[in-house]
Amino acid sequence: MTAAWLRLRTAFHRRQWQRDLEDELQFHLEMRQERCQSQGFSAGDAGYAARRQFGNLMLVKEACREMWTLGWIETLWRDVRYGCRQLRLNRSFAVVTATTLALGIAATTTIYSVCDALVWKTLPLPDPDTLITVLGAFPGNPHFWSPASPAGVEDIRKSQTMLASLASWENATANIVDAGGEPLRVDQARVTPNFFDVLGVSPELGRSFEPGDDQPGRDREVVLSDGLWRNRFQADRGIVGKTIRLNDQDYTVVGVMPPRFAFPRASKDLWTPLAFAPEERNSRSTPRVDSAGRMKPGHTLRQAALELNRLGLQLEKLYPQTNTNRRFMAWPVRRYVAGDYAAQFANLLLGAALFVLLIACGNAANLQFARGTARWREVAVRQALGATRWQIVTQLVTESLVLALAGAGLGVVLARYGLRAIRAGIPPELQKYSSGWADLGLNAGVLAFVLAAAVLSGILAGLVPALRSSHANLAESLKEGGHASSSGPGRHRARSVLLAAEIALTMVLLVGAGLMIRGFHNLVRGETAIEPRTLLTLRLELDATEYRTPEKVAEFYRLVLDRTAALPGVQAATAASALPYSRHARFSAFTISGRAAQPGRQPSAQLQVVSADYLRTMHIPLRAGRFLSDRDGPRFPLSAVISEEIARQWWPGEPAPIGRQIRLGMHGTTGPVITIVGVVGGVKASALDRVPRPALYVPYTQFPEQGMDIAIRSAGDPLSLAAPVRLAIKAVDAEQPVTDMMTLERMKQNEVIGLTYTAVLMSIFGAIALVLSCVGVYGMMSYLVSRQTHEIGVRMALGAGRWNVLGMLFRQGSRAGLAGVTSGLLLAFAFARLLASVIWGVSGTDGGTFTAIPLVLVLAAGLAIYIPARRALRIDLLIALRSE
């Protein structure tokens, strides 16, 4: 302990300590010399005698110094300082290498932060590993889930052996209106009374729900989120027990949740008890609720999933009408919250970023190879002076580490900008769905990752060149005078392999980026006929208390549409229960009059409740019959327009089944008869649709809906209509919240934002990789040319033509390039298949991408070869011949 402390203290006063040692020994020698002189020696002889008696002064000093050092730490520090001095001497090398690594580290750090904040973060719930979500599933499609029916969840609760508890919830929205405030639409979850207990979080104020709160009539209680409590209720600590108006009904506030609580979504503002009427509770045909449960100790998610699947099979046999092709599955709660696709995109991007880092490491290694050549003599001299190979390798790797750490510093700065840009691109209406966006940033975990990445890449980029450099033939290199031509073929080969690997990785990245862009383009092109740029959309959600009767609902929408249509600049105002790209789409089964039920063949379609001129305004073509019209009112026969997909599937021999009759609902329904009056073209209602959906359009005047999307076709900029449209709606009902106001184009972009981001980031990574690889090829070529200046001079003096020389250089330079392109293509092909299997809309065999990308790469590499080669041709013969 004392020793360590003493050593540490001297480490900080190393110079003083050295002087003291010198003084101490010098004092001894002088004393001895004086003593000898007093015994009759001459001054010179006395000095000699003193030194002889003393022994080897150097060894003594070395022994003392050795004793007082901190061992490897000080060696490292010495190496670092030596490295810094060397790097200062060769600034351009240092800057290029550090920048190269910075690009790789910045890319990786940015994506790592995104994954960390959005995908990997542990939820702020106690013991998240025992919490699983239970969802409705479809056999063979592990990524697609739906809510489960209430009766199905009840079956799970009864039969499950691995879950200690199970809570369910249904997502909804609610309108809050209270004196003075703007009407507010909030995100609501209707939850079983045990919801908070299962999650293990209790309210900050008040209490959670109690058993029995789920009985109709006893469900007028509400728990507020911290955010809503602060923003809407001014953080009133006495709010528990007070009554608030929710959907025009009185609810008693029983609790307020702590600040970080956000489940099932970050956007949840309040929770109310989920009260089912008996017929709702027993329903198997309405998928309504998601569930989460705590596993009993000792069980795994896999076991629970198997048990759930078995139950799904049993229910399918028991209730073939409703449960055919329906299963249950269990997801870790994090997968449910972060979203399945988010995780896949994030992993894909992390992989791409790591590729960039690898390419950067390859480049940095290549640069150090080149520098190793220039330092041949330095290494040889140090070896001649007795440095071991280990000492030289450590020193060179330390230098590489210094560069990597400098690169990490720069990379962190770049990553900060990158993260800012990424967050800026996510519209607020999407950010609210994940609490991760608020936490996105360079936290301690990320910085630790940066440090690890820097150290690893420093070693990766430095070790091989260092091993090669230190493997010097001493006599040879000293004799050659450190000239470049002393490099053996081995180091040349190592560089070529590195370069080929870089080019191969670049190829994979670029092909990936190309495929993503193609896929993205195909998706987003979507339905161009709709012209989403000139449509202003918004959502209205009427509350069932105030708008109790269908007539009232229809009247409200009629007024809203009339008033907005009358605004200047509005070409048409229409309503639909679910606009394309919205998340409101609802499917409904229907039955065809006069046809018997066929098991497993239940007709169904997206049910669209629309205003009369919706189809015309959305530019959906009429194929037969007529559009819906204003005359399809409540007192007239119920009418519907079907899309041609329905006509083709259910009336295959009949081009236009006009006049045919259907009923909404499953077989056995007793709903009213609806007559088909028209057939229209199909619409891809989502950017993810590859083919148009079967759709069934009915007029809102006959089938009023509480919640409708409004689409307003404008002559000019749709957003300029936002304020007048709000006023027009307010004039109809001052307390009605208006939400999600944006152009349909934006809604479309939002739907595919994950893919957009992946495509854009992949392209950026691909571009960085391309630049880095070209720099690598260029550096290699410059090196080859400078190495062969003499040879080129000789060849040209002997009469070789320019083209001959150029050809020779190209052959040398393109060997690595071609190897890289070939192996890269093979890798890229495998990667493309993976990509296509993971990301919807991406084709793995896109011929265009597979021709264009290699072409771009070959051209870029050719340019990187040509520029240094051209320089070789301009060499003055005399200078070239003298160059050695």
Added chain:
Amino acid sequence: MQEQRPSSGELLQGTLDMLVLKTLIRGPMHGYAVVEFIQQTSEDVLRVEEGALYPALHRLELRGLLTSEWGVSENNRRAKYYRLTAAGRRHLVDETARWRRMSAAIGRIMEPA
């Protein structure tokens, strides 16, 4: 820390350490005085290669058996004085006892012949 042993004349390192400690029990001394004392007292039988003393002094200092401070020598020069610490005294006692046992044992073996 590797125990490097520069050639220490005829003296083993442990013995040299013991002698240094024993010498310093007389009070603070600089290195030269320690050498002089050992040589004179042993009537020049124990000739230390003088340089070897210094690694020994530094080692003892690092082990906390000695402390050092800069002072002024008898002829008015800056010199480094070593002083025995409490730990050094205890160590010396132990070493002395050990040495006595050893030399007695060796004596018993050597005497009868």
